[in-house]
Amino acid sequence: MFFDTHCHIHMERFAGEEAALIERMRAAQVSRAVVVATDVDEIAQVQTLLDRYPELYGAFALSPQDETLTDLSAEAIAQYVQGDRWVAVGETGIDYHYCTEPLDWARNRFATHIAAARLAQKPLVIHSRDAADDTIAILRENGADEAGFVLHCFCGDWDFARRALDLGAYLSFSGIVTFKTALDQQDVARRAPMDRILIETDSPYLAPVPLRGKRNEPSFVPHVANYLAQLRGMTLEDVARQTTQNALRFFKIKGE
Numbered sequence: 001m002f003f004d005t006h007c008h009i010h011m012e013r014f015a016g017e018e019a020a021l022i023e024r025m026r027a028a029q030v031s032r033a034v035v036v037a038t039d040v041d042e043i044a045q046v047q048t049l050l051d052r053y054p055e056l057y058g059a060f061a062l063s064p065q066d067e068t069l070t071d072l073s074a075e076a077i078a079q080y081v082q083g084d085r086w087v088a089v090g091e092t093g094i095d096y097h098y099c100t101e102p103l104d105w106a107r108n109r110f111a112t113h114i115a116a117a118r119l120a121q122k123p124l125v126i127h128s129r130d131a132a133d134d135t136i137a138i139l140r141e142n143g144a145d146e147a148g149f150v151l152h153c154f155c156g157d158w159d160f161a162r163r164a165l166d167l168g169a170y171l172s173f174s175g176i177v178t179f180k181t182a183l184d185q186q187d188v189a190r191r192a193p194m195d196r197i198l199i200e201t202d203s204p205y206l207a208p209v210p211l212r213g214k215r216n217e218p219s220f221v222p223h224v225a226n227y228l229a230q231l232r233g234m235t236l237e238d239v240a241r242q243t244t245q246n247a248l249r250f251f252k253i254k255g256e
């Protein structure tokens with residue numbers, strides 16, 4: 001059984017196809033997935049999916065890539081993720097990929113999300129791109145380790161990973177790790193402790209090899225697990241079992 005810890009299957013691109021999508025997930029032995037809402041408007045769409053499909057869970061935070069969203073208080077954000085089926089605050093973080101100066105609005109929003117996670121007693125899903133130093137500093141200054149956090153779609157080198165792991169991080173690998181050029185990610189995926197690794201699709205983006213370029217979906221996550229198994233010399237079954245156990249523990253889901 002596999003656990004896709006990060007997807008966006010409430011998006012327009014999947015409209016009307018949800019039942020077929022879930023069927024394919026079940027057929028691929030992907031027993032759970034976390035659906036991530038990046039704006040208040042998306043919460044209802046995700047909730048509709050949660051009501052319909054018991055294997056889905058929700059996460060919510062205001063996107064770290066969209067300055068135009070109206071900011072919310074930590075209390076308001078904590079309120080949105082109440083209940084057993086909303087398992088995390090995220091995705092939140094810092095993205096300097098297209099913009100390198102310090103982004104005050106993004107740093108403040110990130111800090112507010114960390115406060116929200118601590119209030120709600122739910123872990124954080126972190127989006128960090130080209131911003132290792134700021135990410136570590138903000139996580140540390142705001143006590144993110146108290147809530148727990150995962151660096152989702154991990155993109156960085158071992159130095160970044162090691163500093164995050166020291167703060168208690170989980171690292172989640174997406175289809176990127178299967179790309180030929182992703183040498184840093186592969187290095188980290190080889191060296192990170194197995195009990196801190198999660199897998200995800202980040203669908204509809206970043207389909208893993210051999211499906212690269214297609215629209216991604218949760219049923220593709222075994223390809224990420226398979227790649228990790230080869231990289232670490234483990235069986236696919238062991239990677240599936242370990243990463244699923246990790247995800248259940250991280251999201252505080254009572255598993256079987």
Ligand SMILES: [Zn+2]
Pocket residue numbers: 006008036091202
């Ligand atoms: Zn995402």
